Amino acid sequence: MTAGLRSGQLAAAAGVNIQTLRYYERRGLLPEPSRSLGGHREYGPDAVTVLRIIKAVQRLGFTLDEIDELLAVGSHRGPRPGLRERAQNKIAEVDARIAQLQEVRDALTLVVAAGCSDLAACSCTPGCPIPFTGLLE
Numbered sequence: 001m002t003a004g005l006r007s008g009q010l011a012a013a014a015g016v017n018i019q020t021l022r023y024y025e026r027r028g029l030l031p032e033p034s035r036s037l038g039g040h041r042e043y044g045p046d047a048v049t050v051l052r053i054i055k056a057v058q059r060l061g062f063t064l065d066e067i068d069e070l071l072a073v074g075s076h077r078g079p080r081p082g083l084r085e086r087a088q089n090k091i092a093e094v095d096a097r098i099a100q101l102q103e104v105r106d107a108l109t110l111v112v113a114a115g116c117s118d119l120a121a122c123s124c125t126p127g128c129p130i131p132f133t134g135l136l137e
Contacts, residue, residue: 004033004034004042004043004044004045005042005043005044005045005047005048006040006041006042006043007021007022007040007041007043010043010047010048010051013048014047014048014051014052014055015051015052015055016051016055021051024051024054027064027068028068029050029054029064029067029068029071030043030047030050030051031047033047050071053071054067054071057070060087060090061090061093061094062086062090066086069086070083070086107129107130110129111129111130113129114127114128114129116128116129116130
């Protein structure tokens with residue numbers, strides 16, 4: 001029987017640090033590893049794949065809670081929710097965020113075009129492009 005990967009080996013192979021590994025373990029994203037006779041954690045080869053999946057999906061904007069639902073590690077959990085549906089929902093969230101960022105960019109462009117160099121002076125002029133009115137709502 002071959003020995004599993006120890007924490008440092010797994011972390012290096014997956015490109016994460018050991019604290020991240022422990023955190024994912026505590027959250028249940030990574031199954032609890034077996035222990036060697038000396039008490040060292042020994043992870044199976046599939047742990048590298050799970051960690052790489054977690055990091056890749058995080059880069060796509062999924063939260064750890066969403067990833068937890070997508071992975072559904074362990075037999076005690078319910079059915080796995082569909083990745084396709086989750087990805088479509090994430091696209092809608094990203095599109096909404098892009099629209100918000102475009103509004104911010106448009107407002108900043110107006111600030112630059114208006115020549116605003118002093119926030120206090122600019123806010124007192126009637127033509128100030130900074131959207132102070134939305135702050136009171």
